[in-house]
Amino acid sequence: MGIRHIFLGAALAVAGALSGATAFAGETLDQIMSSNTLKVATDPNWAPQSFLNDNNEMDGFDVDVAREIASRMGVEVEFVTPSWDIITAGNWNGRWHLSVGSMTPTTARGEILDFPGVYYYTPASAVVHNDSPYENVADLNGAKMAAGISTTFELYLQKDLTIDASGVPTFEYQITPGEYRSYETGAVALDDLRLGDGVRLNGVVGSLPAMLKAIENGYPIRVLGEPLFYEPLAIATDKGDAELNAKLSAIVDEMRNDGTLKTLSEKWYGIDYTTALN
């Protein structure tokens, strides 16, 4: 567990002791409508979902989805960029209204956040260095593994992953790491993996699209075997505003049904990830 995580835990303990104020029904929605602005939190360290493009502007699949949601609500969109662990900590207090950040709706997160809509699914895969001897996922038992902090990949490696959403294919814990390390982001873990097999890491678990992107950019890594699990990814809101959730839920359904999500997925991934697979 990273040092950061411990700090956050302590910070949350204090915050919790001071007792959380959850949003009242309709309150967040009123705020969005009266300010005519939908504030969306997304961490721009996750290309191609969310990143800074060549013009140093927010761009990516999540960002496009957020823009589309805002336009269907008839309001402007504004992006804020708190780090991932702050977004997942909940208690947003109206600082932002919505997270479009490829978040997996786990049970634990469900206690502090609401998930009005699953908008796509990603396969999670293990990658290893090109020079490594590993042939299939089972070979990674006992290896030095890593994932980004507070991610489902981390929870998977810790065998503590419960995905609380309908239509998720069942999965098994196929890897028992010999040693586990969590990183600020999955990208940093890949930077350590590229140093060579076993120099710091033997393998990294992360989202398949991000891994493919890294390979495309010349990282000396390869994907091992079949996906470990499929991860439904949802938009998230602060706990408690049912009216907002209903509205968002309807918008996501609409975007799936009219093919908008499919178009965006194909634009960014080249593949349609927006329906449950198999």
Added chain:
Amino acid sequence: MLHRDTVISDIAVHKPKVMAGIFAAAFVIFTLMGLKDTIFGALMAPVIGDPAEAGFSGNAATGLVLAILLTVNIVLIAFLPLRYQIGIVWLQLLLLFLTFFYSFDLKLSFIQTKIWFMITQGLFTTLYISAISIALASGLAIIGAVAKLSSNGFAFAIASFYTSFFRGIPLLMQIYLIYLGLPQLGFVIDAVPAGILALTLCYGAYMTEIFRAGIQSIDKGQWEASRSIGFGFGLTMRRIILPQSMPLIIPPTGNQFIAMLKDSSLVSVIGVWELMFLARTLGNKDFRHMEMLITAAMIYWMLTVCLELIQSRIERHYKSPQH
């Protein structure tokens, strides 16, 4: 400078034994580093042949040449006057550093496209957050110092609790506590004010001690003289004590500012687009993290060098007799 004796012994690097030692050590280390596959090996190709096939002798030959170069270099530099020695050693270390970075296979064109944004957005944000924070921290430090020196039990207790707490927990944690904790009390503040508040509180606590030492350094006679012409506490503090403490307070405050400039990188976790945030984020899409990190490191370094120069001028200014 250390206080030097008037008796001068031989310069160490002109003693044959010392040089032989350095040469031997360098030879062993360079050889063991196995440099034949690097740019040095490529330069040695006419002697050792194809580096890939040269084996141990290739490493040894490369190590030998490098060791000779290093030894000769040291001997020659030792003959130069002090100023040139310093300049040349700096330059060589810098070159070594750049070679090290160069070996990462950095994409300079990528840096070129991003550096301007890093400066206008990142550096600017870093600077203004630090400047506001140091100004507020100074104000807080004065209050804290006066409270800590006062005989009022409440003031002393509050001030010492404050300094103890904020010096006792990591800045990163303070940032989280303020950003996530304050909203629980009903104060929802944005990332930038939260960052400024955290830096102010943290550095205010450190600077309280600086101000306290500065105030305490003023002779009791100044207080008495000030009182004897009818100054009350406020006037005495403002007109007599603080102005005289400044020479003791400003140099360490400058150091705090330089330190804060780097610590302000911690507010990147709450999403402030300062230098560190951009360093982590800009390279993300193209998997060019090293480029951005090194660029940001260079910007921090340059800035610190500039500030250190200003700092030493300020120190010299306050050492002049009128102050």
Added chain:
Amino acid sequence: MTKTVIEMVGVNKWYGDFQALNNINLKVEEGDRIVICGPSGSGKSTLIRTLNYLEAHQEGRITVDGTDLHPRMKNVTQVRTNTGMVFQQFNLFPHMTVLENLMAGPIWVRKLPKAEARAQAMTYLDRVRIPEQADKYPGQLSGGQQQRVAIARSLCMNPKVMLFDEPTSALDPEMVSEVLDTMIGLARDGMTMICVTHEMGFAKAVADRVIFMDQGEIVEENAPKPFFDAPQNSRTKTFLGQILQH
């Protein structure tokens, strides 16, 4: 009929167990010039410092220009500006020029307009005969010059009485006389003065009364001539024997 400027009745003061002032009774009238002497630790500095309340007494009564001194008095500023204090170590403000040292009190306490404060400061600098040093910093002056600036600084507050706490003790010998000359000049002009000093020549020249203190008490008090020529108390005799034997 003369007016009483300072009155001390039965004043006692302790530092912990040590009694610094023991039943002090003293009356100073307008125009009085009093010299206090005594061995070190006899309480003479403590006495003079209670008069502008830099030190607090614990028993007895001190009245300065009609105001009773006690810890809760509201008009301490008035008391302190009425009593000019000159310190052994000068205590000029080193970050201000000579002129600024002199103008500080009048401007910030008396709220005098700047021009007026400056004119007054120059008058007193003339009086202590160093107007040419007005724009220098204290650190650039000799000890004697600094002490004269300190005297001028006190005078700028137009005090009713001047208190001198060993004003020449920290000076090099050749500078003592310039300071004493200044003080003699003040005395000639009729300033009420209380002066802790070992300069017996000064005492003989200007004092109305000389007070000898030992172990916190006033042992002997007399006009200079009888004081020096025929001291009554044996402790006074011993002390005078020690300081006048050269």
